[in-house]
Amino acid sequence: MAMEQTIYRELKATPGVWQIAALLLAFLAAAGGAWFYMEHHGHAVTGMTNQIVWGLPHVFAIFLIVAASGALNVASIGSVFGEKAYKPMGRFSSLLAITLLVGGLAIVVLDLGRADRLIVAMTTYNFSSVFAWNVLLYNGFVAVVAVYLVTQMMRALDYKWVRFAGFVAFLWRLALTTGTGSIFGWLVARPGYDAAIMAPMFIIMSFSFGLAIFILVTLTLLKLNDRIFGEELLKRLGRLLGVFASAVLYFALVFHLTNLYATEHGGYERFILMDGGIYTMLFWGVQVMLGGLIPIALVFLNPSRSSTILASILVVIGGFAQVYVIVIGGQAYPLEIFPGYEVIEGFHEGVVSPYTPSIWELMLGLGGVALALFAAGVGAKVLRVLPTNLSDGNLAAKG
Template sequence: MGAEVPKIDFTKIEGKSYGYYAICAIWLSICIIGAYAYYLQWIHGHQVTGLNNQVPWGFGIAAVCYFIGASAGSLIVSALSGVFEKEEFKIFSRSAAFFAAAMIVAAMGAIFTDVGNPSNSINFLMYFNPTSIFSWNAFLYSSYFVVCVIYLIAQFEEKKFLTRCIAVFAVGWAVLVHSGTGAILGFIYSNDFYHSALTPPMFIISAIASGLGLLIPTYILTFKWTKREYDPSLFWTLTKIMGAMVIVLLYFFIVEGFEKGYMPASHEAFLRMITSPETPAVWVYWFGQIGLMLLALAIMLSPYRKTEKAMFVAGLLVAVAVFCERYILVVPGLSYPYEIFAGYEAVKPFQIVPYYPTWAEWAIELALLAGVYLAYCIGIKIFALLPEKAVKVEEVNKNE
């Protein structure tokens, strides 16, 4: 028989140091700047943004997709111990579930700030359309937050069987949530730049990558600053999973690139996107999406891959690269004209409508991300989310 898995002691942090209050003040300051930017958008409308009639989806919608993905990826990390019986990851289960709940709130915040009047967001309840993927996703997002909270409560109550059952359900719900988000774009048949059967599964893979990309640096800093004992090899295991997701994503990018480059309706637009500097898309695609992922992969394959600095930097690079991927997924499909009437020649020549996000858009989305980390800092002080020490089960048994 195997050794009995020892009980993990989850505790709160004291949070009384000047450093702790300084970090919270930084996140709060970013939130205040974002709130001011949203106030200007509320007063003056979307003219303070870079959006226009042809490009109504921009930085905000890219952030929605990103936050939802990071939330789903975080919840999957949280459920690793419950679903796959990887007890060494149980130390991350509570904090990752809390992080997932905070991220889905940020995603809904990005939706509210993008629609103009937040009161319009209640329409999905008043006029639910079962044939609309938007209506279904509104239900999935709100219920997903409830699932995260219930899963977290089950962990606090230490109901092992119940926690495992909810973990299995939560992972399935996370996959469903992000598949639904990918379907919003992938199922738009009239826009060949969007339409792709790869979009839903690619959303899931990038969700895991972005979730790990944010969690790995967060955990390294958290355990180091709170002076809790931890085993860096646990972070290396998470980094390897992230590296595998990056390789799969790069393969997906190649396949989708050939698909869009081959199709007559999207051929010219795709070539313009990857070769022409008329819009920021070409730089975001090559240097942000592809370049950062290749650089992160090189770090994860280098001789220094198991060092904390390497894992920290690789995680940040992947987190930024996935946001660039979201941007490329959303914006070029609108900036570049698409074929509305198949088989007919367009009288109007091919014309690109550029989109440049303004400081207000940057401020709003960064404020939402800062809100997640502010909630995380407050959460680890109020709730017992972190273990006293993060070491592998084998080491604990050996010491005992």
Template sequence: MKYVTYRRILFSRRALIGLGICGLATLAGLLATWYIESNGHYVTGMSNAVPWGLSLAMATFCIVAASGALNVASIASVFGKEDYKPFSRLSCLLALALLAGGLFALLIDLGRPDQIFTALTHFNFTSVFAVNILIYTGFFIIVGLYGLVMLAAPQGGIVRPFGVASFIWRLIMTTGTGSVFGVLAGRGGMHSAIMPPLFIALSLSLGLAIFILVLAGLEYSGQREARLDAVSGRIRGLLATLVAVSFYMVLALNLIGIASPAQRGYEAFVLCTGGVYPVLFWGGYLVVGTVLPLILLLAPPCRGSRACLLGAALATAVGGMALMYVLTIAPQAYPADIFPGMLVQGNALYAGPASYVPTIGELLVGLTGFGLAGLIVLVAARIIPLLPQAPQED
């Protein structure tokens, strides 16, 4: 019978450099938050028309990717694919780290971090935001228990029930995150029932891409033999499939918008006339985030190439971030049709597209989520044996 032994990473110079970069990103974000809170949000690019900026888009990216980072663990325990089992521990940890980082960046971005205790003790169950607090808490508990069970009894039969529970809960969590956008009736570009399944599809591709990059980074930091190559063929096909599924959902969202008379103006804005938004959509998401990864994953010269796999994962993540920016900012920048059929005068919010240019402060606040997630993963990988070594025969 085959069994897997695990190891901790060594705190080599490479690992220490990674810790330093993540620590500086987290510290810089906290300092930027202090500066914004001290001077007021007018120092950012946000306004009454665009109250959700780049930092919120980056925090949402982390939260969405957290669900998808659990892909590998789910495939191993729920669908019984043994090849993925050695990477389940890291998959679990990365999901928790990304969610923690995303929620922390979201918390410091909203303007009153001290009010978190009010949000945790006073619930409005008609609000998707309030329900999501319970969903995120449940994710931490269920996936945390799933990880502990894998550490305590890796060969035990109790792993699969926790894996199934985590798989179901991750779908619930991503549905809740997508619903935050989908229920905003005042923003036509967001208000769509397809938002929750779109976010589920995006979570699958983005989470797997981040997992591949993190696994490669840990192997590089630990200066150990790579194990990614053992499953690169399967992961390559899986990532290509998930990228294609994400593209299908994005295509469906925009085709439905074009077919709807009320949405055609917004679709023209985001696809053609909106300035930076069409550039990010066509160039960032479609070319970099979809076409390039599929070429790197499926083209015959690239098959078997570790560099192409890592390039595809990086391109998927970059393209996903571009799409998240468009999905978050463009519907706010487009003038809201609050009074259909009426001409609103004297109010800049409805006169035309709003201008939004993100500032360095917002970027740093958003990077806090990635920095904190990186710190959690690196420290945990030094304390807990997460990376698999070569399988042995028993």
């Protein structure tokens, strides 16, 4: 069976490409300004407090970091699991994985109280800290995936090396998301976190969010250069997204069922599932309905090009809500410091902590997204990572 030869070419600088680049640069400039303002005045100008210590920037950062390892899945499916149809997308999948991670990390770093001491974080490690492991896992991810990308781009190289690099990158991405999930899963102090299932749940979340972002970004870039993204291939990616989104819902279900079974976590569950206000709304309305059931129904009941696109957008929105509920909801719910007692007087004891994100936090978070997308675009502009044609020819070759 004849398979179309994949030709990779740099992105051409069309007016559309320039417009999007300008828009992203505007977001980057805004984020730079927001960061400078927060750095100058301190976190007093943000909505973050001594109760809600991690806010909207962290939601953006964690979403991007989780999505980064998921964006690499397309490459892994091609070179590790041998799916031919996915191979032409492998290079860009690797590039996007790196840029999403860099975007997420930029937010975390710029939100530090002392961002100027980044060098301390890079040189002084406390090896019992999940955070310190993550510094190594994140830096290592960039290096491992970069090598993987290079092996994919070397036509002369024996394919076994691509497969090997892809395998290492796949294992590394599993470790990375385990580390990210464990930032929360290993915090015994807070009833909303302390759960071993966090690590595998974050892995499956990354599969789903990363694929959704990959579909949207690749589609946009191909469209900007009038390159073809085959309908069948898109539908196939859509179905895969549907499977991943179902798995995310399943893990969320197990997480909450486990908590419901343990009486001590009953209060937290009541808060998230029933009377948590914004968190309950985000959980049922956005995470479960908008970001879960609707996209699943779309891709399986009405598979089409537009269903896949809409499902991808919804999965991104739902995923963002899910991370928001985990990160902020877990802090908003009060710590149980005095079991068996009712606190009459104290300092925010036993009450739900309010949180209203400031515009600066939003600008910083959006800046991280803009950085990831801008870097992916620049990468596609200077490297031969995007195929000239993603038509359904390869699917036919597979049969």
